[in-house]
Amino acid sequence: MCNHYKEKITTKILSNKTIADNVYEMQLTVPSIVKEARAGQFVNLYLKDESKLLPRPISICEVDIQTNILTLVYAVFGEGTRIISGYMAGSDIQIMGPFGNGYELTEGGTHLLVGGGVGTPPLVELAKRLSGEIIVVVGFKSETYLVEELKKYATVYVATDDGSTGFHGTVVDVLDAHNLRTGKVYACGPKPMLKALQNWVEESQLEAQLSLEERMGCGFGACVGCVVKVISDNEAGYDYKKVCVDGPVFNSKEVIFS
Numbered sequence: 001m002c003n004h005y006k007e008k009i010t011t012k013i014l015s016n017k018t019i020a021d022n023v024y025e026m027q028l029t030v031p032s033i034v035k036e037a038r039a040g041q042f043v044n045l046y047l048k049d050e051s052k053l054l055p056r057p058i059s060i061c062e063v064d065i066q067t068n069i070l071t072l073v074y075a076v077f078g079e080g081t082r083i084i085s086g087y088m089a090g091s092d093i094q095i096m097g098p099f100g101n102g103y104e105l106t107e108g109g110t111h112l113l114v115g116g117g118v119g120t121p122p123l124v125e126l127a128k129r130l131s132g133e134i135i136v137v138v139g140f141k142s143e144t145y146l147v148e149e150l151k152k153y154a155t156v157y158v159a160t161d162d163g164s165t166g167f168h169g170t171v172v173d174v175l176d177a178h179n180l181r182t183g184k185v186y187a188c189g190p191k192p193m194l195k196a197l198q199n200w201v202e203e204s205q206l207e208a209q210l211s212l213e214e215r216m217g218c219g220f221g222a223c224v225g226c227v228v229k230v231i232s233d234n235e236a237g238y239d240y241k242k243v244c245v246d247g248p249v250f251n252s253k254e255v256i257f258s
């Protein structure tokens with residue numbers, strides 16, 4: 001995957017609105033990114049504040065090739081995303097991408113898409129691009145988002161930690177409760193969820209692709225701020241890969257969660 005020729009693009013924010021508590025949807029017109037984007041890839045957003053030079057990686061939630069609109073959905077996590085959430089429609093933002101490998105798509109059959117919290121956004125473009133039977137299982141702390149978008153393409157099961165919507169429990173509890181041990185698995189979410197899913201997938205003898213939302217530095221391969229431990233056939237039995245260029249999507253069998 002060649003990420004080196006990318007340049008920062010300055011574009012206008014079409015909209016930047018809250019869709020759930022602390023969660024925002026931003027829409028931008030970026031023809032070059034929309035044209036190239038694959039499900040599971042991400043973009044780097046740059047802040048106007050010169051003291052915060054490192055970009056914030058955000059997954060591609062949806063692209064519309066008719067209108068060249070890119071949709072991102074992000075949670076306010078720290079200072080950078082708090083600042084981004086305050087950018088108004090009509091103002092400029094710098095963006096670079098798309099980056100990363102994205103999910104490998106297969107035609108037909110059953111696809112099981114599993115997301116947790118802000119791991120849900122990339123599943124929208126993924127569900128749109130897959131063909132066959134598409135089942136989505138998404139988990140949230142409490143308030144849900146993107147569920148209606150996902151229902152356009154898939155049968156959707158929802159889990160919440162507090163039981164306020166859908167199943168009271170985790171996404172793995174839902175997979176067990178509905179006996180959804182079938183198909184190719186695609187996932188994105190926080191590390192504890194991915195770790196639990198990795199075990200479930202192994203027990204269920206299914207193939208899975210996991211998208212890791214590791215902490216990043218440069219966002220395009222120039223530092224080692226995003227390494228993840230992976231199984232290797234070298235003497236040590238393990239090695240490290242960079243999430244930003246070798247991922248963010250990895251085969252479930254190769255990831256060693258600490």
Ligand SMILES: Cc1cc2nc3c(=O)[nH]c(=O)nc-3n(C[C@H](O)[C@H](O)[C@H](O)COP(=O)(O)OP(=O)(O)OC[C@H]3O[C@@H](n4cnc5c(N)ncnc54)[C@H](O)[C@@H]3O)c2cc1C
Pocket residue numbers: 042054055056057058059060073074075076077078079080081082118121122212213214215216217248
């Ligand atoms: C491939 C990928 C896709 C992502 N997609 C989404 C998405 O679609 N929606 C969403 O809400 N969040 C997503 N994240 C997480 C998001 O990038 C972080 O929440 C965000 O960078 C936090 O920045 P901050 O300034 O608010 O937090 P701070 O903690 O103040 O950030 C400080 C620095 O650490 C980096 N950082 C902190 N947390 C993360 C993290 N989890 N991942 C990567 N870098 C981090 C920041 O980029 C920044 O350089 C994604 C992360 C990755 C790696």
Ligand code: FES
Pocket residue numbers: 216217218219220221222223224225226227242243244245
């Ligand atoms: S974030 Fe710099 S190498 Fe991945």
